[in-house]
Amino acid sequence: MKANIKSKPTIFMIFGGTGDLAERKLIPALYHLFLDSYMPKEFAIIGLGRTDYNDDSFKKLLLGGINKFSRSGKAEKDKWEDFSKHITYLKSDVNNEADYKKMSSLIDGFEKEWSETPIIIHYLAVAPNFFPIIASNLAKVKLADDCDRTRIVIEKPFGHDLQSAKELNVLLKGIFAENQIYRIDHYLGKETVQNMLAFRFANALFEPIWNRNYIEHVQISVTEDIGVEDRGGYYDGSGALRDMVQNHILQVLCLVAMEPPVNFDAEEIRNRKVDVLRAMRQFGPDEIRFNTVRGQYSEGWVKGEKVEGYRDEEGVDPESNTETFAALKFFIDNWRWQNVPFYVRTGKRMHQKASIISIQFKDVPHLIFPNQSSESWQQNRLIISIQPEMSIRLQVQAKRPGLDMTLNPVDMVFNYDGTYENETPEAYETLLLDAMKGDQTLFMRGDQVETAWDLIMPVLESWESKKSISFPNYSADSWGPETAEALIAKDGFHWFTMPIKKADKK
Numbered sequence: 001m002k003a004n005i006k007s008k009p010t011i012f013m014i015f016g017g018t019g020d021l022a023e024r025k026l027i028p029a030l031y032h033l034f035l036d037s038y039m040p041k042e043f044a045i046i047g048l049g050r051t052d053y054n055d056d057s058f059k060k061l062l063l064g065g066i067n068k069f070s071r072s073g074k075a076e077k078d079k080w081e082d083f084s085k086h087i088t089y090l091k092s093d094v095n096n097e098a099d100y101k102k103m104s105s106l107i108d109g110f111e112k113e114w115s116e117t118p119i120i121i122h123y124l125a126v127a128p129n130f131f132p133i134i135a136s137n138l139a140k141v142k143l144a145d146d147c148d149r150t151r152i153v154i155e156k157p158f159g160h161d162l163q164s165a166k167e168l169n170v171l172l173k174g175i176f177a178e179n180q181i182y183r184i185d186h187y188l189g190k191e192t193v194q195n196m197l198a199f200r201f202a203n204a205l206f207e208p209i210w211n212r213n214y215i216e217h218v219q220i221s222v223t224e225d226i227g228v229e230d231r232g233g234y235y236d237g238s239g240a241l242r243d244m245v246q247n248h249i250l251q252v253l254c255l256v257a258m259e260p261p262v263n264f265d266a267e268e269i270r271n272r273k274v275d276v277l278r279a280m281r282q283f284g285p286d287e288i289r290f291n292t293v294r295g296q297y298s299e300g301w302v303k304g305e306k307v308e309g310y311r312d313e314e315g316v317d318p319e320s321n322t323e324t325f326a327a328l329k330f331f332i333d334n335w336r337w338q339n340v341p342f343y344v345r346t347g348k349r350m351h352q353k354a355s356i357i358s359i360q361f362k363d364v365p366h367l368i369f370p371n372q373s374s375e376s377w378q379q380n381r382l383i384i385s386i387q388p389e390m391s392i393r394l395q396v397q398a399k400r401p402g403l404d405m406t407l408n409p410v411d412m413v414f415n416y417d418g419t420y421e422n423e424t425p426e427a428y429e430t431l432l433l434d435a436m437k438g439d440q441t442l443f444m445r446g447d448q449v450e451t452a453w454d455l456i457m458p459v460l461e462s463w464e465s466k467k468s469i470s471f472p473n474y475s476a477d478s479w480g481p482e483t484a485e486a487l488i489a490k491d492g493f494h495w496f497t498m499p500i501k502k503a504d505k506k
């Protein structure tokens with residue numbers, strides 16, 4: 001992939017430049033944008049943190065990150081040298097006002113030498129408790145007030161609940177205009193997630209059947225095989241509902257369920273998405289009891305190795321009642337989706353890493369083929385696999401070759417592998433480039449975040465008030481608690497799972 005559209009001169013201020021996210025995601029993404037000629041000629045990356053680095057030792061840290069985490073493997077020496085000329089480290093503490101003056105003079109230095117006034121992107125890759133102080137201090141040194149010039153990228157989590165999300169929005173909106181605020185949700189940058197828009201709105205075929213008349217139910221399943229890894233401290237105060245459902249899963253659901261936008265403008269797309277959230281049915285006590293399930297993993301065996309239970313993970317309270325699995329049944333109260341259940345589930349330490357949207361269509365009105373067994377009969381299903389396989393499959397019934405009329409389900413498959421030769425960019429590449437271009441389509445607007453919190457608050461509150469749940473209730477390497485199967489089985493359905501390929505088998 002080689003670019004021919006250049007952004008304006010740009011300065012990336014990476015608060016938390018010495019942290020895990022910068023090392024694993026942000027710097028490798030910027031490096032790839034540079035390799036693919038998307039970076040402007042004049043750009044600077046200013047890494048910020050308290051650790052005692054100089055420019056050279058900081059660059060060494062980042063090179064290590066690229067070599068380990070970049071999608072193209074180790075950096076080529078000359079390319080890295082060209083790229084790293086743009087990197088500077090500024091030792092600074094976000095709480096120290098004097099350090100913002102240093103930031104300001106560093107920026108002034110670039111401005112004086114460059115051909116054009118640069119865009120300044122403040123990327124907040126720090127713990128959320130620092131978001132307010134950074135925003136306020138940036139305002140004090142006038143690094144926030146120019147709408148055309150300064151942008152702020154806010155990492156997740158955006159708030160811990162509805163109240164804190166509202167407070168953060170009020171604070172940010174007191175300093176920045178909405179068109180300067182980029183609330184990141186990295187799922188929206190994934191190639192396959194963006195493709196939902198193309199699939200639905202660039203093909204005439206699907207729109208007529210994309211509704212309650214033809215669709216029986218929808219599933220969105222984001223299962224992970226990893227545990228909480230080294231993020232136990234954060235995760236234990238969060239849980240699956242906050243960590244995955246409130247943001248990534250609801251954003252994906254919006255793309256599946258939204259009405260056709262009239263154009264591809266950021267505001268239009270975001271308006272249509274927020275319409276879905278507004279139409280989603282609120283959870284009352286009965287819905288919480290019957291339509292939600294939570295779980296927590298115990299120890300188990302993964303690929304022949306013993307893994308710890310959640311309560312034994314580092315940073316986790318040994319008596320923790322935080323959920324590592326959540327499954328919910330949602331309804332959207334509008335004309336298109338009335339009475340179509342949307343089942344979502346997510347969990348850690350599950351049997352397979354797979355993010356899948358499965359859309360099951362209604363059965364044929366009358367079956368003319370007698371004697372078909374239940375194994376050979378599958379209602380039409382559209383499976384959009386977000387990752388790791390990137391594909392869209394349409395399951396249809398076909399006649400099995402033979403002398404009798406025996407049917408079986410077959411897949412019509414579009415797989416990214418084998419269709420496209422160019423490599424798929426990482427979500428952060430797309431999102432950082434959009435932030436540079438000033439395109440907010442794939443970022444969450446303030447009202448979207450609040451509406452999503454509003455929807456899940458009753459569930460969070462109910463789960464947090466009822467501590468008597470008997471956790472752990474699923475073992476590592478399983479498909480989650482049995483009650484999650486029951487949630488969907490009582491409606492006559494099953495969770496769809498991707499067939500495990502030979503190479504993936506344990």
Ligand SMILES: NC(=O)C1=CN([C@@H]2O[C@H](COP(=O)(O)OP(=O)(O)OC[C@H]3O[C@@H](n4cnc5c(N)ncnc54)[C@H](OP(=O)(O)O)[C@@H]3O)[C@@H](O)[C@H]2O)C=CC1
Pocket residue numbers: 015016017018019020021022048049050051092093094095124125126127128155156157
């Ligand atoms: N890591 C990931 O995969 C993901 C992270 N996120 C989000 O990104 C953000 C960062 O996460 P992550 O990188 O994992 O966290 P880390 O703990 O790895 O990094 C935290 C960063 O904050 C800096 N920092 C801490 N205190 C101060 C201070 N007083 N002044 C200046 N800098 C400070 C640290 O620098 P130093 O110690 O040098 O001061 C470090 O660079 C969080 O909001 C997280 O939720 C979101 C999705 C995924």
Ligand SMILES: O=C1O[C@H](COP(=O)(O)O)[C@@H](O)[C@H](O)[C@H]1O
Pocket residue numbers: 156224243244355
């Ligand atoms: O935001 C998060 O996402 C990751 C999963 O992201 P993916 O791109 O690997 O699917 C999840 O592991 C993490 O807990 C959560 O904070």
